[in-house]
Amino acid sequence: MTTLTLTDKDTAALKADVLVLLSRTSDGDTRLVTAHGVAAETEEHINATLAAIGAKGRLNETTKLTGVPGVSAPLVVVSGTSLEDEPQASDHESIRQAVGAAIRGLKGTQHAAVAVPGPSSELAGAVAEGALFGAYAFNAYRSAPKPSSEPVAKVSVISSAARTAAAKAAAKRAEVLAETQAFARDLVNTPPNDLYPESFADKVKKRLSGTKVKVSVMEERALAKANCGGLIGVGQGSARPPRLVTLTYAPEKATRHVAIVGKGITFDSGGLCLKPATSMITMKCDMAGAAAAVAAVEALARLGTPVAVTAYLCLAENMTGSNAQRPGDVVTMHNGKTVEIINTDAEGRLVMADGLSFASEITPDVVVDIATLTGAAMMALGVRTAAVLSNNDDARERMVTAASRVGERQWAMPLAEELRPPMDSQVADFKHTGEKHGGMITAALFLREFVGDNADGEQIPWVHVDIAGPAFNSDGAHGYTPTGATGYGVRSLVSFAEANV
The missing domain is CATH 3.40.220.10 (Leucine Aminopeptidase, subunit E, domain 1)
Incomplete structure (x- = not known):
């Protein structure tokens, strides 16, 4: 360094x-x-x-x-x-x-x-x-x-x-931001034959050993027992089973609690709905949300930020093995809701749904999820701007402002309610995709189904950050951004948590 x-x-x-x-x-x-x-x-x-x-x-x-x-x-x-x-x-x-x-x-x-x-x-x-x-x-x-x-x-x-x-x-x-951001970049740049759910979890445990962050790992048996149909379903086509890694940073003086859920698809083949070959080349980056989450928690702990943070890294590999998830399957998620699978290449929202369900159980003040979720976000905003959607106007604006303070560009997008009915299913509570238009918003509407209520009976404030564009730079290097992994989102998450002190 x-x-x-x-x-x-x-x-x-x-x-x-x-x-x-x-x-x-x-x-x-x-x-x-x-x-x-x-x-x-x-x-x-x-x-x-x-x-x-x-x-x-x-x-x-x-x-x-x-x-x-x-x-x-x-x-x-x-x-x-x-x-x-x-x-x-x-x-x-x-x-x-x-x-x-x-x-x-x-x-x-x-x-x-x-x-x-x-x-x-x-x-x-x-x-x-x-x-x-x-x-x-x-x-x-x-x-x-x-x-x-x-x-x-x-x-x-x-x-x-x-x-x-x-x-x-x-x-x-x-120094702290650079070192943790570099760790996130390293994770994303690591080839998928070396970075898979189990090895990702091991790297996190080793990295955070001896720090103020506690690490726990749920393996496939525990996930199945907890009805994590999203993680199990996506991961069942791979010889490398899924993991859910929980990071807990709980400083004594904290009065606020932020939960972070990070998408960690260590490689995305598209599953049985196979991606074109050229689209798979950069799919080692599909765990950039989880990388940003763990790096941000480490940074907050090293900076001594007086806010409690619990992060969930939703780790799975989306492959085409003999037991791969099929379109038409119905899975039961951790919060008990059932989902009809339509497109196995829309896998990220499924693992995130289980993570959001766990995050809701601890009733934090706000939940943030970060994910390389949709190509639709890139079509709308290009490759250097993240999309931000939320069930709470104040929380959404606080995230956009927090990102602006640290030089990460984000843009607020609406949760268009008319895109929810096409997700209705004849055999399950709902489908995990909707109509082809507005795919970025449809994905967010699906995630919202897994955000629970607080003690007042109101849905917990939740912010969804779609980093499909800025997480990985396939073009030439520019400014301080290298070709390959960018580490996008680490600084935004840190800034947002600091604003919640």
Whole structure:
């Protein structure tokens, strides 16, 4: 893992292999962002060079310069922010993205320094987060990783606020978020022959051993006894049986309780309703919701957040074995409701239904589920935005706001009640799919059936986050986001839980 330090040295005194500075565009001119420790001659030289080469100052635009006066580093990287004015605290995501883009492009570098815009400890934290998020590589399966493929070994954040408690706290938070997000990315990137329900559960137990998080695992016999028809039904076509992993973080001073349910389909073949071959290539990512959930719980525990959290990781492999679930089957879920199976490739909502039923039994203040659930969400919002649906307007808006605070984009969608009747079944309580239009909403309406009531007899506030798009990046890397697993959702869940303190 990349190490992080804070310093208030100027750029002439700090010894590093690379110095990262940021740029902005104002009235058509690209200029350096004002930052701590940058000499006037350095700024003048770089501004003239940026003008000469026609730099635009846009996000993901990085310019490498050598021989820069007033700088001890032999190489300077200028990364665009797309900002027109000097950065403010509210511009934290632009700063994260710009720094992440620069650090991501410096693989094989031992020591990079990044100058923070202004004296803001919040922006110092954004710089630290962007650097650590961008400093990620997954080389576990390479026989001989090249040094040039390894992330930056050390990052120094140059800030006038380096000695303040606020900046130190921001740096510590950045380290926790980056390390837990990297764990989620690693889980998603792990090939499905090595990551399956049992091994996933084992990795979680090992990771959280000795922490403030308790881990319990339900195996297939216990799941069958508990009438978990969703998990059992989806998993019965695989030689690797399902698991339900429960994580409990219960700090003494907590007055609020958040439940998280994460979809953990470790590989999705589509079951008997087989996916096209090209659609299976990335289906190791179908457990990204569960990965985000476990990483978020670990982060909250390490940060000492005074809110109780119980997470349920719904783990199964959707395969086509001789006992695979069939269209037309009827299964009984943990809450006693019966479901007619229509499309075995709509398996995620089935395992999530059992998780939501368990979560409802502990009557938390709010339940959040996170899942790579529907291609319909990607059709509606693209691949960088998650869909958010809820039975509670306030809870939905709090989730969208929490995600915005940490730079994860979400968009609120309606629960259109007219899409519920097509899910009625002639042989069971309901079907698990509906009409072809509005599939994202239909999936959420199905999940809502498994959210229980609180002590007042009202349905527990529930938020559904569909991360089918942003959980896995099949396109080119951008900002601090690598190709492959993104770790999306970890920061949103942490931010949402923190807002429930």
